[in-house]
Amino acid sequence: xxxxxxxxxxxxxxxxxxxxxxxxxxxxxxxxxxxxxxxxxxxxxxxxxxxxxxxxxxxxxxxxxxxxxxxxxxxxxxxxxxxxxxxxxxxxxxxxxxxxxxxxxxxxxxxxxxxxxxxxxxxxxxxxxxxxxxxxxxxxxxxxxxxxxxxxxxxxxxxxxxxxxxxxxxxxxxxxxxxxxxxxxxxxxxxxxxxxxxxxxxxxxxxxxxxxxxxxxxxxxxxxxxxxxxxxxxxxxxxxxxxxxxxxxxxxxxxxxxxxxxxxxxxxxxxxxxxxxxxxxx
DNA sequence: ATCGGTACCTGCACGC
DNA sequence: TGCGTGCAGGTACCGA
Numbered sequence: 001x002x003x004x005x006x007x008x009x010x011x012x013x014x015x016x017x018x019x020x021x022x023x024x025x026x027x028x029x030x031x032x033x034x035x036x037x038x039x040x041x042x043x044x045x046x047x048x049x050x051x052x053x054x055x056x057x058x059x060x061x062x063x064x065x066x067x068x069x070x071x072x073x074x075x076x077x078x079x080x081x082x083x084x085x086x087x088x089x090x091x092x093x094x095x096x097x098x099x100x101x102x103x104x105x106x107x108x109x110x111x112x113x114x115x116x117x118x119x120x121x122x123x124x125x126x127x128x129x130x131x132x133x134x135x136x137x138x139x140x141x142x143x144x145x146x147x148x149x150x151x152x153x154x155x156x157x158x159x160x161x162x163x164x165x166x167x168x169x170x171x172x173x174x175x176x177x178x179x180x181x182x183x184x185x186x187x188x189x190x191x192x193x194x195x196x197x198x199x200x201x202x203x204x205x206x207x208x209x210x211x212x213x214x215x216x217x218x219x220x221x222x223x224x225x226x227x228x229x230x231x232x233x234x235x236x237x238x239x240x241x242x243x244x245x246x247x248x249x250x251x252x253x254x255x256x257x258x259x260x261x262x263x264x265x266x267x268x269x270x271x272x273x274x275x276x277x278x279x280x281x282x
Numbered sequence: 283a284t285c286g287g288t289a290c291c292t293g294c295a296c297g298c
Numbered sequence: 299t300g301c302g303t304g305c306a307g308g309t310a311c312c313g314a
Binding site for chain 2: 050093094095107124125126127162163164165168269270
């Protein structure tokens, strides 16, 4: 476990884990499933119309009385299958969170009263979305294979039919689903691949290495985040999250954990991108 | 068709 | 000290 200057710890506390990517949504799905499955929805209230991709009135009317049959995740989407065949889709955006039996706050955007408890949707920036459809909606249907489930062969094939920069492709939800800025940087570092490289620049071996690195970093994050995010669903705050330490993400200027060269930051597709110039040559 | 850039949104850090 | 500015990045959308 690395130690960081306290100012950096504060920054990590502020940002790390705040943006829900695949591991955070997976952990949330696992902790919520036993609480929600089989429960009837009694009442729904949308406080911020902006986050409702389905009209708030429709949501309230059509959700009342429904039973949550199953809960699943695809990419960064949380899918609640209801007893009438419809699907409630939740996306947490950048700052969204779900809390079971939590207290309402200034950023609470939606409330779901269920038998035996209340689910809160908090989202300061309101990039999250809630929608109800008769089947998995277009955004979900267009997702590529889930990043946790994609095979090495499929991973390589899908990347090789694209020409963009490798980091952009990793984050393109149609190529594969679930990877955001944090895990893209971390996976590329582990695979020693420059984020601006293009698939044509990379050997088969490197692409397979990237698949391994991505699987590893996602699984580690789920393992580390599991208990803490589960606590978070119950209460306020996320103690224990910092078991998972980022190696390059937001570590600009700090020594590379492998070679001590200062981590560098660049922009790719307007996103902050962190890499080691020595370990990840172009 | 594919890619890159921008809008949306808010809270925090930073600098004058 | 207080205020203005920039930055963070999820998806959708637009134009080249």
